[in-house]
Amino acid sequence: MAMGSSRALLILSNFKFKPTLPFASSSLKPFPPFIRNNFRTRNFSAKTSSSLPPPDLPRLAETARISLAPNEVEEFAPKIRRVVGWFGQLQAVDLDNVEPAIRADTEGDNLREDVPETFENKEALMASVPSYKEPYIKVPKVLNKE
Amino acid sequence: MLSTIQPPRYLSRFPLRRRTKCRSLHILSSAEPATKTSLTDQSQILSIRDLLLSRQLSAVELTHSYLDRLKQTEPHIKCFLHVSDPDKVLKQAQEIDDKIKRNEEVGPLAGIPVAIKDNICTADMPSTGGSHILEGYRPPFDATAVKRLKDLGAIVVGKTNLDEFGMGSTTEASAFKVTANPWDLSRVPGGSSGGSAASVSARQCVVSLGSDTGGSVRQPASFCGVVGLKPTYGRVSRFGLMAYASSLDVIGCFGSSVADTGILLHSISGYDSLDATSSKREVPDFTSQFTSASSLQSRPLEGLRVGLIRETVDAGVDSGVKSAIQGAAAHLEQLGCILKEVSLPSFSLGLPAYYILASSESSSNLSRYDGVRYGNQASSDELNALYEESRAKGFGSEVKMRILMGTYALSAGYYDAYYKRAQQVRTIIRKSFKAALDENDILISPAAPSAAYKIGEKKNDPLAMYAGDIMTVNVNLAGLPALVLPCGFVEGGDVGLPVGLQMIGAAFDEEKLLKVGHIFEQTLEGYNFVPPLISNAAFT
Numbered sequence: 152m153a154m155g156s157s158r159a160l161l162i163l164s165n166f167k168f169k170p171t172l173p174f175a176s177s178s179l180k181p182f183p184p185f186i187r188n189n190f191r192t193r194n195f196s197a198k199t200s201s202s203l204p205p206p207d208l209p210r211l212a213e214t215a216r217i218s219l220a221p222n223e224v225e226e227f228a229p230k231i232r233r234v235v236g237w238f239g240q241l242q243a244v245d246l247d248n249v250e251p252a253i254r255a256d257t258e259g260d261n262l263r264e265d266v267p268e269t270f271e272n273k274e275a276l277m278a279s280v281p282s283y284k285e286p287y288i289k290v291p292k293v294l295n296k297e
Numbered sequence: 298m299l300s301t302i303q304p305p306r307y308l309s310r311f312p313l314r315r316r317t318k319c320r321s322l323h324i325l326s327s328a329e330p331a332t333k334t335s336l337t338d339q340s341q342i343l344s345i346r347d348l349l350l351s352r353q354l355s356a357v358e359l360t361h362s363y364l365d366r367l368k369q370t371e372p373h374i375k376c377f378l379h380v381s382d383p384d385k386v387l388k389q390a391q392e393i394d395d396k397i398k399r400n401e402e403v404g405p406l407a408g409i410p411v412a413i414k415d416n417i418c419t420a421d422m423p424s425t426g427g428s429h430i431l432e433g434y435r436p437p438f439d440a441t442a443v444k445r446l447k448d449l450g451a452i453v454v455g456k457t458n459l460d461e462f463g464m465g466s467t468t469e470a471s472a473f474k475v476t477a478n479p480w481d482l483s484r485v486p487g488g489s490s491g492g493s494a495a496s497v498s499a500r501q502c503v504v505s506l507g508s509d510t511g512g513s514v515r516q517p518a519s520f521c522g523v524v525g526l527k528p529t530y531g532r533v534s535r536f537g538l539m540a541y542a543s544s545l546d547v548i549g550c551f552g553s554s555v556a557d558t559g560i561l562l563h564s565i566s567g568y569d570s571l572d573a574t575s576s577k578r579e580v581p582d583f584t585s586q587f588t589s590a591s592s593l594q595s596r597p598l599e600g601l602r603v604g605l606i607r608e609t610v611d612a613g614v615d616s617g618v619k620s621a622i623q624g625a626a627a628h629l630e631q632l633g634c635i636l637k638e639v640s641l642p643s644f645s646l647g648l649p650a651y652y653i654l655a656s657s658e659s660s661s662n663l664s665r666y667d668g669v670r671y672g673n674q675a676s677s678d679e680l681n682a683l684y685e686e687s688r689a690k691g692f693g694s695e696v697k698m699r700i701l702m703g704t705y706a707l708s709a710g711y712y713d714a715y716y717k718r719a720q721q722v723r724t725i726i727r728k729s730f731k732a733a734l735d736e737n738d739i740l741i742s743p744a745a746p747s748a749a750y751k752i753g754e755k756k757n758d759p760l761a762m763y764a765g766d767i768m769t770v771n772v773n774l775a776g777l778p779a780l781v782l783p784c785g786f787v788e789g790g791d792v793g794l795p796v797g798l799q800m801i802g803a804a805f806d807e808e809k810l811l812k813v814g815h816i817f818e819q820t821l822e823g824y825n826f827v828p829p830l831i832s833n834a835a836f837t
Binding site: 258 | 357434435436437438444531543544545560568573574575576578609614629646649650652653660664667668669670672673674677678679680682684685686688689690693694697698700701702703704705706708714715716717719720721722723724725759771774775776777804816
């Protein structure tokens with residue numbers, strides 16, 4: 152399948168995807184309508200735009216505890232910016248008074264009694280620990296920062 | 298006609314019978330059922346059970362024939378990350394034979410070779426999730442679904458390849474190998490359950506388990522020409538499934554027929570105290586409703602209301618796929634269905650909402666891989682550096698990017714703009730499916746906007762790959778069950794590439810999907826969904 156035709160699925164031209172969105176990338180051009188819909192779109196306030204700065208990759212990597220090589224930063228940054236820009240299209244959908252759904256909620260929770268249970272195969276569980284010195288899981292020094 | 302391409306009918310739908318090398322298969326040939334349309338002919342599981350219990354075939358012979366085919370085809374297709382020790386597998390088969398000899402009761406899946414996606418935990422067998430960070434990891438427990446299969450007598454032949462932790466649509470994002478599509482080795486099998494789909498397609502096992510977060514069972518089923526079933530969220534316990542996006546993840550089933558897929562679902566369904574989201578609803582016997590084709594009336598689905606989702610046969614969908622789906626819709630009409638087009642205006646909102654939710658939840662779920670309690674650990678003299686290095690070395694690019702995107706979407710101040718909005722979109726999508734399913738018994742659509750594409754074709758363009766999930770992600774957001782079954786072919790490869798029809802049902806109504814799917818399958822004539830590679834003389 153041609154790349155162009157697949158991209159057509161990504162853009163909601165009826166949702167008035169605006170090139171002035173916070174992260175809109177110039178590589179995302181409007182495409183012919185994929186769907187006809189009656190969704191109301193809302194106007195962007197300047198506040199929305201300014202309150203959502205684009206991803207700061209080194210900071211995100213630190214938060215997520217993943218060290219990135221310089222070539223990875225170079226490779227990931229434009230891709231992540233594009234995808235996050237594409238996420239931004241939901242800002243244009245009128246969702247006032249719509250309750251968020253934590254999950255599909257096909258059925259309520261079936262929580263068990265809050266009582267401890269013993270896992271029978273404890274040795275096998277501990278055998279997975281990469282660095283273990285009975286009875287401790289070993290990690291490098293934690294208190295080495297002032 | 299459902300399609301312009303029709304592969305030659307080189308093989309019966311029961312591939313075992315064509316093989317002549319092994320003694321067991323001679324026996325199978327002589328065991329051809331008297332009526333071509335008996336129920337056992339529509340299900341390899343039932344057929345094998347028949348042959349085992351009537352002593353026309355031993356479990357050891359059966360296992361040999363599958364292991365032989367696996368050995369011959371695996372170097373070309375590369376479905377497995379780990380193949381079970383043949384001696385152990387044959388020992389299990391021998392135990393079943395001994396029981397049968399002693400006239401002892403054997404389970405309904407006795408001797409059935411099954412494959413398990415490698416993000417589903419198997420005790421004392423590697424379970425890597427397709428990730429370097431879990432290379433060499435052997436869980437101390439079985440996932441509940443695996444335990445149930447083993448308890449019923451099934452034999453696990455191996456662990457199948459996948460996109461790392463289920464994040465991908467091609468199986469190219471595995472840390473270990475790229476699986477090929479049995480229909481054309483230069484193409485992807487789909488993903489993320491590509492290994493499980495391809496192994497059933499290549500008849501390396503009878504049925505397999507996969508997982509489906511946004512289409513990871515259904516899209517590879519479509520690409521490989523097999524039946525794939527995504528159950529209702531809560532139908533099957535997720536205990537032992539490596540969590541990717543917990544609000545969407547389900548364990549799903551692959552088979553070469555609707556009957557086998559239904560039998561597999563029945564085997565793994567039901568409440569499990571180890572998964573708080575598993576449902577306490579009664580599990581109906583999905584298999585009792587399968588009727589043989591010979592006893593079908595001329596219009597067996599008279600009055601069934603079928604809604605073709607308009608947005609799924611619109612711009613951006615491959616024209617060959619579109620005509621295959623329209624052909625399938627016409628076939629349903631001939632069976633008596635009342636076909637209508639339905640519109641789901643929120644349909645295309647599902648894609649960005651899905652990717653926001655999935656990457657956000659993955660950033661949280663994958664924080665468990667820190668190199669401390671299990672998996673591979675990088676050496677470091679500082680704790681944070683140990684986490685950062687273990688994760689940097691252990692995760693592949695796609696996983697890192699999704700974690701980073703999820704971290705962004707969940708950052709303080711952005712939550713309302715992304716995660717919450719995506720959850721609100723989920724509410725809208727749920728409601729629109731509910732309304733459509735109030736007016737229709739089932740909804741239909743393609744399983745993917747195209748047939749299998751070339752390996753490498755979308756590797757460097759995440760948005761192009763994400764777009765391929767448009768047909769399936771909404772179903773996960775709504776938590777509904779969906780069945781994908783092969784319905785035709787498009788041009789490509791030597792004999793054409795299979796196309797899958799997706800049938801979507803109301804929550805917990807897998808029964809209806811399987812019934813309709815089974816009748817559809819039994820009445821679809823002129824197609825053979827066994828890939829040429831398997832019928833090729835080189836492998837028989």
